[in-house]
C-alpha cells in the first residue's frame with residue numbers, strides 16, 4: 001500500500017525510476033514534459049487530480 005494521505009506522491013521516471021517531481025493530490029497536468037537528470041530522458045506525463053478523499057469533510 002502506498003501512503004495516500006502523505007503530502008504528495010512522487011512522479012518517477014519510467015526509464016530509471018528517478019524521482020522527478022512531487023505532486024499534490026490536486027495537481028493536474030496534461031502532456032507535461034519532465035526531464036530526468038539521471039538518464040537524460042524526457043517523458044510526458046498526464047496527471048489527473050485525485051478525487052477528494054473521505055478524510056476531508058465538507059459539510
Ligand SMILES: [Zn+2]
Nearest residue numbers: 013016036039
Ligand atoms: Zn530517468
